[in-house]
Amino acid sequence: MTRMHRHLGSIVLCAIGVLAARAEPVLVAGSKSPAVSFSRQQVQDIYYLRLKEFPGGGVIVPLMLEAGPVRQDFLDKVLNKSEAQLKSHWARLNFTGKGVAPQQVASTAELKRLLAANPHMVGYLDRAEADASVKILYAP
Amino acid sequence: MGRWGLVALALCNAMAMQVRAEALPDWVKLDGFGTVGVYHADDPHATVRSDIRTSAGARNETRFDADSLFAVQLKLRPAGPFNAGFQLISKKEVNSSHRPRVQWAYLGWEPSSEINIKLGRALAPVFLMSDYNDLYYAQISAQPPGQVYSNNSITFNDGVTGQWERHFGAGVLGIEGYYGKTRVDVSLGEIEVPKQAGLSAKWTSGPLLLRLGYSRPKGGLKPFAGNSVDQFLSLVRDAQQLGLCSNCNQVYRERFKLTDVVNKMVSVGFSWDDDTHVVQGEWVSRKSDSAILSGSGGWYLLGARRIGDFTPYLVLGSLKPIAEPVDLKLTPPPQATPGQMALLSALAAANATNVTGQYHRDQLALGLRWDFSSNMALKLQWDQYKVKNRFWGSSNKVEFRMGPQSQFDGKVNTYTANLDFIF
Numbered sequence: 001m002t003r004m005h006r007h008l009g010s011i012v013l014c015a016i017g018v019l020a021a022r023a024e025p026v027l028v029a030g031s032k033s034p035a036v037s038f039s040r041q042q043v044q045d046i047y048y049l050r051l052k053e054f055p056g057g058g059v060i061v062p063l064m065l066e067a068g069p070v071r072q073d074f075l076d077k078v079l080n081k082s083e084a085q086l087k088s089h090w091a092r093l094n095f096t097g098k099g100v101a102p103q104q105v106a107s108t109a110e111l112k113r114l115l116a117a118n119p120h121m122v123g124y125l126d127r128a129e130a131d132a133s134v135k136i137l138y139a140p
Numbered sequence: 141m142g143r144w145g146l147v148a149l150a151l152c153n154a155m156a157m158q159v160r161a162e163a164l165p166d167w168v169k170l171d172g173f174g175t176v177g178v179y180h181a182d183d184p185h186a187t188v189r190s191d192i193r194t195s196a197g198a199r200n201e202t203r204f205d206a207d208s209l210f211a212v213q214l215k216l217r218p219a220g221p222f223n224a225g226f227q228l229i230s231k232k233e234v235n236s237s238h239r240p241r242v243q244w245a246y247l248g249w250e251p252s253s254e255i256n257i258k259l260g261r262a263l264a265p266v267f268l269m270s271d272y273n274d275l276y277y278a279q280i281s282a283q284p285p286g287q288v289y290s291n292n293s294i295t296f297n298d299g300v301t302g303q304w305e306r307h308f309g310a311g312v313l314g315i316e317g318y319y320g321k322t323r324v325d326v327s328l329g330e331i332e333v334p335k336q337a338g339l340s341a342k343w344t345s346g347p348l349l350l351r352l353g354y355s356r357p358k359g360g361l362k363p364f365a366g367n368s369v370d371q372f373l374s375l376v377r378d379a380q381q382l383g384l385c386s387n388c389n390q391v392y393r394e395r396f397k398l399t400d401v402v403n404k405m406v407s408v409g410f411s412w413d414d415d416t417h418v419v420q421g422e423w424v425s426r427k428s429d430s431a432i433l434s435g436s437g438g439w440y441l442l443g444a445r446r447i448g449d450f451t452p453y454l455v456l457g458s459l460k461p462i463a464e465p466v467d468l469k470l471t472p473p474p475q476a477t478p479g480q481m482a483l484l485s486a487l488a489a490a491n492a493t494n495v496t497g498q499y500h501r502d503q504l505a506l507g508l509r510w511d512f513s514s515n516m517a518l519k520l521q522w523d524q525y526k527v528k529n530r531f532w533g534s535s536n537k538v539e540f541r542m543g544p545q546s547q548f549d550g551k552v553n554t555y556t557a558n559l560d561f562i563f
Binding site (some may be wrong): 041045053078080082083084085087089091094095096097098123 | 246254277278307450511515
C-alpha cells in the first residue's frame with residue numbers, strides 16, 4: 001500500500017468517525033404517552049410553542065436538552081434554527097406573557113426520568129439512546 | 141448615579157437575579173431584559189428621538205440614555221388554569237425620569253390551550269411588534285421602525301385582554317382583542333385614554349405571518365406648559381380675543397379638540413422568515429377627529445439575511461400626516477401692529493398646512509445584528525431621515541425650529557450601537 005493510499009484510508013476513517021460522532025436526534029415521549037407520531041412541521045410548531053395540544057387532546061410540554069451536540073443537531077436538522085433565532089422567538093413569547101420557553105434538562109437520564117413521570121412531556125435525544133422507556137414520535 | 145453606574149447596577153442585578161431565579165420553584169419564573177445603547181444624531185438644527193416616549197433626543201450629540209432600558213418580570217404559573225404576571229421597566233421617560241413603570245400586572249386565565257384571558261394591566265397589541273416593543277433583543281433592527289410605531293405610543297391596557305388561537309388551514313389563526321384604558325406621556329403632553337379597544341387577527345404558517353389590526357383609543361391630551369401645542373393654542377385664543385379671527389373659537393372647539401379625541405387605526409402587516417431571509421412590512425392608517433392629535437399614515441419594509449451569527453438588514457419607511465383642512469377666517473386690521481402681524485402670519489401658516497403640517501418623513505436604515513453570545517446581541521445601525529415640507533409643523537420624532545427661519549435642511553443622520561440582552 002502506497003503512502004498515498006494510507007493517507008486516503010486515514011481520511012476516510014476519520015470522516016466515518018466524524019459522521020458517527022454526529023448525533024441523530026429523535027423526538028420522544030414516555031412509553032405511556034398517548035402520542036403516536038408527529039411530522040417535522042409539527043415538531044417545529046411544538047418548539048415554536050404554536051402546537052400546544054396532542055391531536056387527541058392533552059397539553060404538550062416540550063423539554064430541551066442543555067447545550068451539547070444533540071441539541072445542536074436537533075436545532076440544525078429538525079428545527080432548522082440557530083440558537084439565537086430560537087432564543088429570540090422564545091423571548092418574544094416569554095416577555096409578552098404569551099408563552100414560556102421549554103424547560104431545560106441537564107442530561108438524557110434526567111430527560112427520560114421526566115418523560116416517564118409525565119406522559120404530556122416530549123423531548124429529544126440521540127436515537128442510540130432511545131430505549132424501551134421512550135417511544136419515538138419523529139425521526140428525521 | 142452616572143450612566144455607567146446605572147449600567148453596572150443593571151448588570152449586577154441581572155446576575156444576582158439569575159442566581160436567585162435558580163433557587164425558585166418551577167412555577168415561579170423571574171427573568172428580565174435590557175439594552176445598553178449609544179445614540180448619535182448629526183444635525184445641529186434638528187433633534188431626533190429614537191422613541192417618542194423619551195425626552196432623550198439627540199441634536200448633534202451622542203447620548204447613552206436614548207435606547208438604554210432595564211426590565212424585570214415575575215411570572216407565576218402554578219398548576220391549573222390561572223397564572224399571573226408582573227413586569228417593571230425602567231427607561232428614560234418624557235419627564236426625564238428613569239422611574240420604573242409597571243408594564244404588566246395581570247391575572248391570567250387559560251381555560252384551554254386555545255384561550256388566554258388577562259385581567260389587569262397587560263400589553264396592548266396594536267401593531268405586529270407592539271407586544272415586544274421594548275424588547276429590542278427580539279427584533280432585528282435596533283428599534284421598532286418609527287414610521288409605523290410612532291403612530292401609536294400606547295403600550296399597555298388596563299382592562300381585559302383576550303386571545304383565542306387554533307389551527308386553521310395550513311397554519312395557526314390567532315384572534316386577539318382588548319378593552320380598557322391607558323395613559324402615556326409623549327413630547328406633546330400627557331395623553332389620558334379612558335376608553336380603548338382593539339382587535340387583531342394573525343395567521344401563521346411556516347415562515348409566513350399575516351396580520352390585520354384595528355384599534356380605537358378615545359382620550360385627551362394635556363399639553364405640557366409652553367410646548368409647541370400649548371403655544372399654538374394660545375395664539376388661536378389671542379387671535380379671537382384681539383378680533384383678528386372671526387371663527388377661531390368655533391374652530392378651536394371643533395377641530396382643536398383636546399378631550400374625547402377618537403383615533404381609529406387600521407394596520408396590515410406581514411413577515412416572511414425562512415431562517416435565512418427575513419422580509420417584514422407594516423402599513424398603518426390613523427384617522428383622528430382632532431387637528432392637534434392629528435391622523436397620520438406610515439409604512440416600513442425590512443429585509444434581512446442571516447449569515448451565521450451576523451444579520452445585515454435594510455429598512456425603508458415613510459410617514460405623512462392625514463388631516464382635514466383647517467379654515468381659520470383671519471381678519472387683519474387695516475393697520476396691524478408687528479405683534480399682530482406675527483400672530484396672523486403664524487396662523488396663516490397653520491391654515492395653509494392644516495395645523496399639523498404637511499411634513500413627510502422618509503427613513504432609510506442600514507444595520508448589522510451580531511448574535512455574538514448566548515442571550516446577547518449587538519446592533520449597529522445608521523438611519524437617514526429626510527423631512528419634506530418643513531415650513532410648519534413638527535413631528536415627535538424629528539423636532540426642528542419651524543417657519544421660514546428654520547436652518548434645518550431636512551436631512552439628518554443617526555447612528556445607533558445597542559447591546560441587547562435577556563436573562
